[in-house]
Amino acid sequence: MGINDDASAGQAPHADALAAGNVLNALPPGYRLQEYSLDGVLGYGGFGITYLATDHNLKCNLAIKEYLPSDQAVRDGTFSLRPKSPGAAEIFHWGLSRFIEEARALATFNHPHIVRVLRFFESNNTAYMVMELIGGQPFGEWVKRKRPLSEADLLAVVRPILDGLAMIHASGFVHRDIKPGNIHMRTDTDPCLLDFGAARKLVSGKGGELTAIVTPGYAALEQYHSHGHQGPWTDLYSLAAVMYGVITGQRPIEAPARARNDPLPKAVAVGDRAIYSEVLLRAIDWGLAPAEEERPRSVQAFLQALPRADLMQPSSLPPATVRADSHSGFGTLDTALTTQLEAALARHLGPMASVLVRRHSKEHTTLGPLRAALANDIESETSRRTFLERTEGLLRGESPSRPPTTVPGSRAPVSRPPTAPPTTVPPMFDPQFLAAVEAELANHLGPLAAVLVRKSAAKARDRAELFLLLSDHIANTDQRRAFIRKSVAAFKDKG
Numbered sequence: 186m187g188i189n190d191d192a193s194a195g196q197a198p199h200a201d202a203l204a205a206g207n208v209l210n211a212l213p214p215g216y217r218l219q220e221y222s223l224d225g226v227l228g229y230g231g232f233g234i235t236y237l238a239t240d241h242n243l244k245c246n247l248a249i250k251e252y253l254p255s256d257q258a259v260r261d262g263t264f265s266l267r268p269k270s271p272g273a274a275e276i277f278h279w280g281l282s283r284f285i286e287e288a289r290a291l292a293t294f295n296h297p298h299i300v301r302v303l304r305f306f307e308s309n310n311t312a313y314m315v316m317e318l319i320g321g322q323p324f325g326e327w328v329k330r331k332r333p334l335s336e337a338d339l340l341a342v343v344r345p346i347l348d349g350l351a352m353i354h355a356s357g358f359v360h361r362d363i364k365p366g367n368i369h370m371r372t373d374t375d376p377c378l379l380d381f382g383a384a385r386k387l388v389s390g391k392g393g394e395l396t397a398i399v400t401p402g403y404a405a406l407e408q409y410h411s412h413g414h415q416g417p418w419t420d421l422y423s424l425a426a427v428m429y430g431v432i433t434g435q436r437p438i439e440a441p442a443r444a445r446n447d448p449l450p451k452a453v454a455v456g457d458r459a460i461y462s463e464v465l466l467r468a469i470d471w472g473l474a475p476a477e478e479e480r481p482r483s484v485q486a487f488l489q490a491l492p493r494a495d496l497m498q499p500s501s502l503p504p505a506t507v508r509a510d511s512h513s514g515f516g517t518l519d520t521a522l523t524t525q526l527e528a529a530l531a532r533h534l535g536p537m538a539s540v541l542v543r544r545h546s547k548e549h550t551t552l553g554p555l556r557a558a559l560a561n562d563i564e565s566e567t568s569r570r571t572f573l574e575r576t577e578g579l580l581r582g583e584s585p586s587r588p589p590t591t592v593p594g595s596r597a598p599v600s601r602p603p604t605a606p607p608t609t610v611p612p613m614f615d616p617q618f619l620a621a622v623e624a625e626l627a628n629h630l631g632p633l634a635a636v637l638v639r640k641s642a643a644k645a646r647d648r649a650e651l652f653l654l655l656s657d658h659i660a661n662t663d664q665r666r667a668f669i670r671k672s673v674a675a676f677k678d679k680g
Contacts, residue, residue, distance in 0.1 A: 208234060210253060210260045218308055221249060221315070228366065228380070230400075231255050235380065237318070247303065250314040250380070252284045258311075265310040281312055287358070288314045291381050296352050298345040300379045319377050324368035324427075331373075334431050336461050340491060342368070342376045343428060349378055350424075351484040354417045361415065363423035364403040365430065402426060402436035407477050409441055418480040421487050425472025432456045432469070443475040463640075464492045464658070467633055481631065489664070490633050493657050522552055522579060529576050530559050533568045537669060540653040552579060562666055614642050614651070622655070625671055629659050 208226045211234050216223045221238040224246075228235045233253045240247055257273040257280070258266045268274035288305035291314075295301065301317040324342070328334055346368065353360060360367075360381060367379045399408055405422035407413030426437045429452055438449045452473070453466040468490040474480045481487040523542055531538035541562050542555075549555040556576055563569040619638055626634035637658055645651035652672045659665040 210234070210255065212236065212251070212260075212264060216264070218249065218313060219306060221247075223249070230362075232362075238315075245318075247318045248300075248316045250316060252281055252312045252314075254280060260309075263309075267310065284314075285312050287381075288312065290356065290358070294352065294356070296349045298375075298377055299349040299353070300377055300381070302381065314381070316379075319369045319371060319379060321369050321371040321375075321377075323366065324370055324376070325365040327370040327373075328365070328431055332434075333457070333460055336465055336492065338373070339428065339431055340465075341374050342370070343424065343491070344488070345376055346378050346424065347484050347488055350417070350420055354420070354484060359415055359417065360420050360423075361408065362400060362403075363420055363427065364400050365427055368427070401439045402430075404440060405477065406440040406444060406475055414477055416477075417483050418477050421472045421481055421484070422474075422477075425469050425487075428452075428469050429473060432461055432466070437473065440475060447475055449473070462492055463636060464490075464633065467636060471632065486631065489630050489659055523555075525579060526552075526556060526559060526576060529572055530563075533563050533565070533572060537649060537652065537672060540649045540656070540672075541669065543653055544656060562669065564670055614645075614648070618648075622651070622672075625668065626655055626659075629664050629668060633658075 208229050211226050211229070212218075212223055214223060214225055218238070220242045221240055224237045224239060226234060227237050227248055231254065234251045236249045236251065238247055238249045239245075253260075253266060254277065256269075257277040258268050261267050266277075268277045285305060285307070288302060291302040292304060300319055303315045303317060305312060305314045307313075322330075331338060346363075350360065360378065362380060363378070369377045369379055371377055400423075403423045403426045405413075405415075405419045407415050407419060422440075429435075429437050432452060433450075433455055437443075443449055451466075452469040453463060456466040456469075468487065471490060472480060472487060481490065523546060527538045527542045530541065534541065541559055545555050545558040549558055556573070556579070560569050560573050563572055619642055623634050623638040626638060630637065637655060641651055641654035645654055652669060656665050656669050656672075659668055
């Protein structure tokens with residue numbers, strides 16, 4: 186069973202609608218629900234059925250999700266749902282009320298990579314969620330067409346989905362059914378997460394009870410029982426499972442079979458190193474940890490563990506462009522300007538000035554935005570203001586006011602470009618120093634810190650460059666800044 190084994194579970198383009206007669210309990214084609222008529226079945230599962238529908242008021246197609254938990258309810262001769270038993274009735278009506286409550290909340294979300302919930306309504310003793318119809322291609326088919334999928338292409342799908350999940354999680358929801366069939370590719374760079382019919386809001390104080398929603402291979406262990414401790418880490422397990430399927434061509438082993446003596450080969454052991462970096466493979470393994478407490482706790486933590494887009498192979502990325510900045514008057518940055526900025530910054534941050542100039546120069550190709558970014562790395566408000574005052578003249582093509590003749594602890598940035606290599610290679614970093622750096626980085630990146638410190642130490646020519654390489658792996662701007670500030674305070678070169 187591979188990445189394309191459950192494509193029928195999600196939405197599909199118009200031409201891919203299934204015959205309703207082939208789906209148990211599905212409403213027939215032509216059936217009217219208020220201003221909508223049903224044209225066929227787009228997808229189905231244990232939680233409900235998604236129909237292709239026509240809106241007769243707006244003259245457009247859309248998707249309608251029907252709440253129909255197959256283990257609790259059946260359809261009668263009037264097309265209404267009825268619980269299978271008195272015991273099932275309580276669970277069915279509880280779930281129905283939650284479905285309605287959460288459809289109301291989901292309708293307020295608007296994210297480019299999450300299917301839009303347009304409205305909801307009740308009929309047939311159940312509820313319906315009306316969603317935009319997503320065109321394009323199911324993720325599994327897209328992967329099959331693109332295989333082998335490059336690391337850049339995979340991350341171009343994963344990052345937008347994570348961005349959408351961050352918004353959902355921030356509102357207290359979990360998706361609970363992330364799998365290839367619930368990801369649709371509108372274009373090669375425009376993924377969309379579908380089917381929020383299984384989504385649930387996590388309410389503290391309610392004992393954490395949630396209905397069991399399980400897609401074998403993609404569902405985390407805590408989803409196999411109603412009192413499982415579900416949260417953002419649950420969705421991250423599922424997304425990591427999707428990523429694992431892409432790099433191996435195989436769906437992961439079901440979570441219960443991994444609880445003891447995990448037989449699933451690690452991604453870092455089976456991933457093709459000619460295509461995928463060790464950083465990416467270790468991040469997948471982290472997300473796929475069987476025990477929920479061993480997984481990343483948030484989208485942000487998982488994002489920080491992934492390779493940064495600006496460090497990937499140039500052949501995998503779109504061509505870079507240089508944007509002219511009308512405020513600075515410079516379309517590109519020359520060495521003299523960055524050298525003067527570094528000298529002014531070194532008065533406040535010492536040898537880390539060169540690190541910050543090199544890093545921010547990758548993101549800002551004009552003087553104004555670069556100067557502002559560097560100022561934000563100065564913690565003291567007084568020092569920040571002084572830096573801005575002394576470098577204001579650079580915007581008019583002047584030298585910074587009152588330039589320093591000597592900066593204690595700096596590497597004489599005026600005498601050479603910031604990126605020039607030293608004349609000699611420094612001795613290997615002290616193990617105690619590297620251990621301290623690893624401990625600090627682990628606060629942001631978890632267990633990946635060890636491998637990143639080891640790899641970066643082998644490449645870096647000095648401590649400043651080591652911090653540059655490591656800080657580039659911290660995606661969150663505030664956390665990256667905090668790491669660099671701590672580095673300035675605790676790890677700066679002596680003399």
